Amino acid sequence: MTEPILRIRTREELIALARDLAAGDWHEPDEQEITATVHGVHFDTAGFWPLGDVTMVDGDTGVMAGIPDPRPTPGHAEIYVTLHHAGKPVAHVNLGSLFLWATSLCGHVSPDACRRDPDSGGQADG
16 A cells, blocks of 8 residues: 655644654755655645645645545646655645745744644644
8 A cells, every 4th residue: 555645734744754754954865865856836835735736635634635626726736845755755845835934934924833734824733
């Protein structure tokens, strides 16, 4: 059985993945057999990722459910990164979210923005 591809929605989930993959501080990820591919065309964090016009994602677990997405969003595939470990895809993360977390602007947007699920309309996780 194929392992599900995680949908990273918070900074904490990305940190947990780094621990699971032994990526540490992401210095030299290739030495841990971690690679990445970038997909999409729309630089946004509205929640239509990965592949918003192709597949649904379980909102509770963040795992791709693999069923057609009925939302009328063709051509709105947001830019996201797929992380691969040892050649297998393990997680997707929205590029806009990575910029938010990397620039530490989280606290300037709201106190909980680093923990915010980009698909929740601004509501903090937890």
